[in-house]
Amino acid sequence: MPAETRIYHNPKCSTSRKTLDLLRDNGIEPEVVQYLKTPPTRAELATMIADAGIGVRAAVRKRESLYAELGLADASDDELLDALAEHPILIERPFVTTPKGTRLARPIDTVREIL
16 A cells, blocks of 8 residues: 555654554555654644544643643643644644544554554
8 A cells, every 4th residue: 555544653652653563564654754843734633633533632642741831621622723733742643544544543453443
């Protein structure tokens, strides 16, 4: 499968690395987007989150110190999307998109649904 499959990847994250390995173990060489260097736009984020069938809050790394610093615990979905677009470190990872759909690989096995 060519690069119709994409992983929003952080090489420092073990879950992200394991998800990339899972794709490659299934014969898929995805387009690897290091989202901290090349962040998705707010619109791309909104689409990925909706396509993954999760809420915006589920796409936010709540353990990231910036989450508390920005006071996002009570933020609206719109405010969260703004924060994700402005501070990609807050994006939960990894998101995987394939022709069969989009998943946030938490847990990793959810990606199997779209292979």
